[in-house]
Amino acid sequence: MSGPLVAPMLYPSGCGLSVWVYQDGGAIISSSQTSCPYNFSTADMDSWLGFYAWFSYNNQVAAKTAYSGPASSFTNTYGYWCANGNNTS
Known part of the structure; x- marks a missing residue:
């Protein structure tokens, strides 16, 4: 089994990215946050x-x-509400 291809990108030095994907009832929620130790334009x-x-x-x-x-x-942050109520998890 192979996964999706991810193209590496140049990320500014000192910056980070956090990604959370979780279930909340019948919804799947995606929440990503990027942050840097300095302001970006x-x-x-x-x-x-x-x-x-x-x-x-x-x-x-x-x-x-x-x-x-x-x-x-x-x-x-956004969500997807499963058509089957997420019965299959």
Whole structure:
């Protein structure tokens, strides 16, 4: 089984990214936060949720792009409400 391909990107020195994906009732929540020890002028963060089925991870069900103006951190949080009430976890 192979996973999705991830293209490495240059991340500013000292900055970090945290990603949380969790279940809340019938919803799957994605919450990502990026932060730096200094202010940046602009930033954007793309994220998507998908599931593994039919021998592929590329079954996208939800996505969100977040933008930030001058700041030192920002978040991108959104959810996907499962059509089956998440009975299959």
